[in-house]
Amino acid sequence: MLDSPVESAPFHPRVRSYVILSHSDTVYQPTHPDAIIESVMAKTLIQCDFDDTVTYKDISFLLLDAFAGVEWREHLEKYQEGKLTVGEFNRLSFSMVKAGRQEMLDYIRDRVRLRPGFQEFAQFCREKGFRLVIVSNGLDFYIEEILKGLGLKDIEHHAAETQFNPGGFKVRYVGADGTVLDRDFKLSWVKKFLNEGYRVVYIGDGNSDFVPAQQCHFIFATASLLRHCQRDGIACTPFADFNDIIKEMELW
Numbered sequence: 637m638l639d640s641p642v643e644s645a646p647f648h649p650r651v652r653s654y655v656i657l658s659h660s661d662t663v664y665q666p667t668h669p670d671a672i673i674e675s676v677m678a679k680t681l682i683q684c685d686f687d688d689t690v691t692y693k694d695i696s697f698l699l700l701d702a703f704a705g706v707e708w709r710e711h712l713e714k715y716q717e718g719k720l721t722v723g724e725f726n727r728l729s730f731s732m733v734k735a736g737r738q739e740m741l742d743y744i745r746d747r748v749r750l751r752p753g754f755q756e757f758a759q760f761c762r763e764k765g766f767r768l769v770i771v772s773n774g775l776d777f778y779i780e781e782i783l784k785g786l787g788l789k790d791i792e793h794h795a796a797e798t799q800f801n802p803g804g805f806k807v808r809y810v811g812a813d814g815t816v817l818d819r820d821f822k823l824s825w826v827k828k829f830l831n832e833g834y835r836v837v838y839i840g841d842g843n844s845d846f847v848p849a850q851q852c853h854f855i856f857a858t859a860s861l862l863r864h865c866q867r868d869g870i871a872c873t874p875f876a877d878f879n880d881i882i883k884e885m886e887l888w
């Protein structure tokens with residue numbers, strides 16, 4: 637969810653060819669030929685956004701439109717203007733929702749449209765030995781339900797934690813290091829995966845993907861993320877659906 641604004645974070649030199657580069661503390665530099673072999677042998681991890689990437693709609697927005705009244709869009713405007721962090725936006729907006737978990741899941745059941753090829757892509761990753769991880773600014777309970785409905789409940793996923801209480805629910809982000817964050821949630825996971833030595837491939841669509849994607853070895857981009865990359869001259873591969881990504885990665 638939440639395609640704006642572009643989250644702020646220090647930019648690092650961009651890596652466009654994982655074959656000739658290695659990294660140290662997320663800063664990439666050309667390296668010795670021995671390290672080239674090491675880099676080629678590195679395990680591949682795919683960090684994939686969820687809302688508007690796996691799905692065609694932002695499910696959080698769908699829920700807020702249905703259950704929060706119109707006022708939440710004022711918070712959205714402030715978020716888009718950079719006056720609220722994503723964590724603040726979530727807390728304010730979802731505090732307006734009084735519906736329960738099941739009511740919300742029932743609501744989205746027939747409204748979720750998936751970008752074609754995602755199930756095939758998950759299978760493709762299994763066959764190739766690629767670690768597929770969904771990292772989303774969306775909410776865990778609907779992501780889990782949608783994955784379960786696809787027969788993909790075992791896919792690793794990290795998203796906003798939702799805690800349901802009798803009077804409503806709370807939302808918070810817990811970063812890769814276990815600390816509660818208000819921003820840069822996706823970036824925290826990219827950094828963790830890079831530090832673990834993975835060749836990280838990023839798949840995303842939105843403004844909030846721009847900073848984390850730039851840290852990765854390879855970017856598949858659509859919509860706002862694609863426009864940002866093209867504007868700033870960041871190398872990326874456009875995609876319309878996951879079949880496009882499979883076709884590209886089959887060659888790896």
Ligand SMILES: [Mg+2]
Nearest residue numbers: 685687688842
């Ligand atoms: Mg998205």
